[in-house]
Amino acid sequence: MDAVPALAVDPLLDDPGTRIIVCCGSGGVGKTTTAAALALRAAERGRRVVVLTIDPARRLAQSMGLTELDNVPRPVPGTATAAGGELFAMMLDMKRTFDEIVEAHADRARAEAILANPFYQSLSAGFAGTQEYMAMEKLGQLAARDAWDLIVVDTPPSRSALDFLDAPQRMGSFLDGRFLRLLMAPAKAGGRAGRKVMSLGVAGLGMVTGTLGKVLGAGLLRDVQTFVAAMDTMFGGFRARADATYRLLQAPGTAFLVVAAPERDALREAAYFVERLAADRMPLAGLVLNRVHGAAVPELSAERALAAAETLDAKKVAPPGMDDHRTGDADPEDGRRTPDPDIPPPDALAAGLLRVHAEGMRQLAREQRMRARFTAVHPEVPVAEVAALPGDVHDLTGLRAVGDLLAG
Amino acid sequence: MARRLHVVSGKGGTGKTTVAAALALALAEQGRRTLLIEVEGRQGIAQLFETEALPYEERRIAIGPGGGEVFALAIDAERALLDYLQMFYRLGSAGRALRRLGAVDFATTIAPGLRDVLLTGKACEAVRRRGADGRFVYDAVVMDAPPTGRVTRFLGVNSEVAGLARVGPIHHQAQAVMRVLRSPETAVHLVTLLEEMPVQETADGIAELRAAELPVGATVVNMVRPPVLAAVPDAYGDDPARLHALAATLADAGLPDAARTAAPLLAQGRAYAHRLVLEAERRAELARHGIPLHELPLLADGIDIAGLYRLARLLRDQEW
Ligand SMILES: Nc1ncnc2c1ncn2[C@@H]1O[C@H](COP(=O)(O)OP(=O)(O)OP(=O)(O)O)[C@@H](O)[C@H]1O
Ligand SMILES: Nc1ncnc2c1ncn2[C@@H]1O[C@H](COP(=O)(O)OP(=O)(O)O)[C@@H](O)[C@H]1O
Ligand SMILES: [Mg+2]
Ligand SMILES: [Mg+2]
Numbered sequence: 001m002d003a004v005p006a007l008a009v010d011p012l013l014d015d016p017g018t019r020i021i022v023c024c025g026s027g028g029v030g031k032t033t034t035a036a037a038l039a040l041r042a043a044e045r046g047r048r049v050v051v052l053t054i055d056p057a058r059r060l061a062q063s064m065g066l067t068e069l070d071n072v073p074r075p076v077p078g079t080a081t082a083a084g085g086e087l088f089a090m091m092l093d094m095k096r097t098f099d100e101i102v103e104a105h106a107d108r109a110r111a112e113a114i115l116a117n118p119f120y121q122s123l124s125a126g127f128a129g130t131q132e133y134m135a136m137e138k139l140g141q142l143a144a145r146d147a148w149d150l151i152v153v154d155t156p157p158s159r160s161a162l163d164f165l166d167a168p169q170r171m172g173s174f175l176d177g178r179f180l181r182l183l184m185a186p187a188k189a190g191g192r193a194g195r196k197v198m199s200l201g202v203a204g205l206g207m208v209t210g211t212l213g214k215v216l217g218a219g220l221l222r223d224v225q226t227f228v229a230a231m232d233t234m235f236g237g238f239r240a241r242a243d244a245t246y247r248l249l250q251a252p253g254t255a256f257l258v259v260a261a262p263e264r265d266a267l268r269e270a271a272y273f274v275e276r277l278a279a280d281r282m283p284l285a286g287l288v289l290n291r292v293h294g295a296a297v298p299e300l301s302a303e304r305a306l307a308a309a310e311t312l313d314a315k316k317v318a319p320p321g322m323d324d325h326r327t328g329d330a331d332p333e334d335g336r337r338t339p340d341p342d343i344p345p346p347d348a349l350a351a352g353l354l355r356v357h358a359e360g361m362r363q364l365a366r367e368q369r370m371r372a373r374f375t376a377v378h379p380e381v382p383v384a385e386v387a388a389l390p391g392d393v394h395d396l397t398g399l400r401a402v403g404d405l406l407a408g
Numbered sequence: 409m410a411r412r413l414h415v416v417s418g419k420g421g422t423g424k425t426t427v428a429a430a431l432a433l434a435l436a437e438q439g440r441r442t443l444l445i446e447v448e449g450r451q452g453i454a455q456l457f458e459t460e461a462l463p464y465e466e467r468r469i470a471i472g473p474g475g476g477e478v479f480a481l482a483i484d485a486e487r488a489l490l491d492y493l494q495m496f497y498r499l500g501s502a503g504r505a506l507r508r509l510g511a512v513d514f515a516t517t518i519a520p521g522l523r524d525v526l527l528t529g530k531a532c533e534a535v536r537r538r539g540a541d542g543r544f545v546y547d548a549v550v551m552d553a554p555p556t557g558r559v560t561r562f563l564g565v566n567s568e569v570a571g572l573a574r575v576g577p578i579h580h581q582a583q584a585v586m587r588v589l590r591s592p593e594t595a596v597h598l599v600t601l602l603e604e605m606p607v608q609e610t611a612d613g614i615a616e617l618r619a620a621e622l623p624v625g626a627t628v629v630n631m632v633r634p635p636v637l638a639a640v641p642d643a644y645g646d647d648p649a650r651l652h653a654l655a656a657t658l659a660d661a662g663l664p665d666a667a668r669t670a671a672p673l674l675a676q677g678r679a680y681a682h683r684l685v686l687e688a689e690r691r692a693e694l695a696r697h698g699i700p701l702h703e704l705p706l707l708a709d710g711i712d713i714a715g716l717y718r719l720a721r722l723l724r725d726q727e728w
Contacts, residue, residue, distance in 0.1 A: 355637060
């Protein structure tokens with residue numbers, strides 16, 4: 001266990017060579033919280049930072065000044081600027097990002113036609129992978145603006161951390177893909193697919209599209225065809241941009257942080273992701289193990305604490321007077337107090353405290369087992385642990401606390 | 409009349425699959441037959457029941473605590489589409505051509521709604537299916553559904569379809585599915601944890617379901633930790649005499665070094681009590697939605713078959 005290197009967060013944040021930090025992991029583990037905490041810390045240590053958050057919890061968003069989804073980075077009020085840094089934050093609006101791409105790459109009339117197309121509207125509002133694609137797209141745009149020296153990116157709340165890497169290319173291929181082209185001009189399409197269509201014959205394709213038309217609903221297929229026609233000049237662009245951002249992620253200035261809770265499913269996802277990053281030569285900075293539980297008195301075992309709690313319980317069933325003598329003369333040197341009837345004697349409290357401790361120790365043991373399982377397979381990955389705070393993290397104070405924990 | 413279609417949704421990772429499986433076991437009582445349906449293609453049911461991957465067919469996977477059978481089905485959207493086309497258009501070899509071209513893949517991804525039509529359609533078919541004796545084949549159907557953020561659209565998709573295809577077999581089919589989903593035979597249950605985001609999502613989900621006229625069933629609060637300490641009286645913070653008394657009590661109970669450990673144990677207890685207060689607030693928030701609230705404990709050793717049956721027995725005692 002002690003062979004596992006600690007993740008040095010402050011050196012990573014302070015290094016001017018660190019230009020992009022990507023926080024990924026499976027849903028609900030604390031990606032958004034970690035991204036925001038890192039961004040705030042980096043800014044308060046002097047860097048000019050923008051954080052791209054995705055679906056932040058409502059209260060966290062409000063306390064970062066993200067009351068409007070306007071897809072533009074805004075300064076975060078309350079950031080300490082003494083060190084000369086700044087923090088900007090934005091919340092991803094996937095539809096708007098998609099609209100902006102269309103507006104930037106098509107002339108006015110064509111852009112209007114696309115934006116009004118019903119198929120485009122359902123695609124931009126909720127196609128599987130749209131959010132991941134648009135997060136990549138936005139990252140590319142922020143990087144191209146060159147207005148910040150550090151970009152911290154949160155990733156969409158998908159089930160699998162791998163979606164963030166795979167969905168953009170899947171969607172890029174889909175948008176540039178052969179079936180959309182087949183729908184447009186079967187005879188022009190080359191390659192195997194084209195020949196297949198040719199061998200099916202025009203009637204075959206007509207039957208195919210006819211059937212799909214019926215199944216997909218009245219005008220959808222027609223909408224798709226119009227959409228494809230209008231987007232024709234942009235094809236290739238999607239795939240190319242997804243590829244460009246992918247390369248950006250492989251650049252030495254990028255650092256991936258995999259966030260996981262000390263639970264089986266989350267750590268399994270984290271392990272997949274670590275392996276995938278290595279396969280794609282993407283720079284992994286480390287694992288953030290979030291919401292780790294600690295114990296007040298680590299040397300007191302769960303068994304011992306429970307045994308003591310039971311001893312106290314046994315006293316409670318003893319005849320009255322046996323156990324409450326201590327409350328009254330709690331402090332013999334301090335003669336000023338008489339027992340307060342509203343405050344329970346320490347026996348019940350002590351037993352409760354011991355049970356809380358035992359529960360904590362069991363959880364700790366479970367979490368350490370999970371962590372050990374991960375580090376046995378990936379001993380090279382530096383780890384930063386963040387304790388579970390008693391409440392949710394929903395303001396800058398909470399983010400600073402998480403930042404302190406991250407930095408160790 | 410007892411509910412026959414139970415749709416289990418909730419925020420990701422809160423325990424939808426676990427609760428759906430436990431509910432199916434709970435409903436499979438006294439010889440009743442239950443079908444557990446999975447729609448996300450992840451083989452979560454097979455993992456839970458520790459069996460091999462489920463094929464696209466209904467097969468028995470367990471016997472419930474009261475002796476009834478649980479069948480399971482993992483719906484494959486592609487296969488379901490081909491079945492659907494076959495049913496309405498008798499495609500024959502054209503179905504294979506569609507598949508080769510990637511058209512099926514295309515259709516199910518390009519129109520996420522189509523996937524949902526197929527999945528909900530299959531579930532409703534199972535609910536309505538009758539045997540040769542004229543009785544329902546399944547007494548109850550439980551669906552491990554998409555998460556809260558998508559479930560309303562998922563269930564409501566057939567009303568969109570019925571609007572698009574104004575006539576013909578697809579229109580009728582879509583209408584029939586909506587009739588089942590909106591009927592009192594159906595209930596959508598939401599699984600949550602006593603944490604901020606799942607509780608918020610539950611509130612949003614209930615509002616959306618109600619707006620779409622879909623029947624909301626119960627909220628299942630999962631992974632609840634039974635409290636082991638009620639509260640830490642404030643008096644124990646700043647009063648050295650009381651801390652002293654606490655240390656003496658701990659020492660009496662056999663704890664070594666109690667003088668040193670009393671204060672950190674007290675602080676730990678205080679943090680614990682604070683969390684309980686937050687949890688109580690969230691529970692009260694959930695109770696305000698005016699639907700039944702069922703709680704399931706956190707099983708310390710995770711979920712295995714034995715744990716699943718334990719949860720099932722707890723659910724069995726509730727009204728569904
Ligand atoms: N009552 C419980 N006690 C202990 N562990 C539980 C309990 N309920 C669920 N779990 C565990 O929590 C994890 C998530 O549960 P599950 O897979 O059922 O959630 P889900 O909502 O279906 O997730 P997804 O959104 O990924 O489909 C699993 O590891 C499961 O074993
Ligand atoms: N270390 C922590 N201690 C306490 N609560 C935390 C911690 N990290 C995250 N949370 C809470 O957990 C919830 C989910 O976190 P979030 O960052 O939104 O996850 P994700 O972005 O991975 O889905 C939020 O309510 C957040 O406040
Ligand atoms: Mg998030
Ligand atoms: Mg699941």
